[in-house]
Amino acid sequence: MRVISGKSRGTKLEAPEGMNTRPTVDRIKETLFNMISFDIPGCTFLDLFSGSGAIGIEALSRGAKQAVLVEHYADALKCISKNLEKTRLQDDAIVYNIDIYTALQRIHQKNQRFDIIFMDPPYALDGIERVMQCIxxxxxxxxxGYVILERGTTPAPLQFENFELIKEKTYKTTTLSFFERIQ
Structure with missing residues (x-):
């Protein structure tokens, strides 16, 4: 796993061992960032369920103004810290070491808003509707702004109240779904 493009291009990133995280493979990450490349420079980026921090770090490397990373798993947090240091992007990142719902509440209390929200929750997580409701x-x-949800590929389309699916890219085992707010 590495940073694909930008000022930290080629930097190898650490990922936590075990099955508690599932890093986005470079092929999917590269396609994702090609799809959103024009929206990244100067954007504010929220990376929920950050794992190793690779997605938020990629956004920063490509010119995002700020990335907020939310991860509760301790081993993953150590990797995020190491990866931010390796890439020298720690000054533009905020890391929350709390559960997702508490983090979203704190972000709201700080009046933070984002151009892009990316989330790669555990595929078995049943709380996606609640996360979208909090957003x-x-x-x-x-x-x-828009939300990107990385999820396991299933035949069932997703629908969330107050959000519209605007595009979707499906791979063998992974689907990237893009949602905008309904105005």
């Missing part, structure tokens, strides 16, 4: 309720998206 809506706490008004965490800027006006033209």
């Amino acid at each position: 809506q309720t706490y008004d965490l998206l800027n006006e033209k």
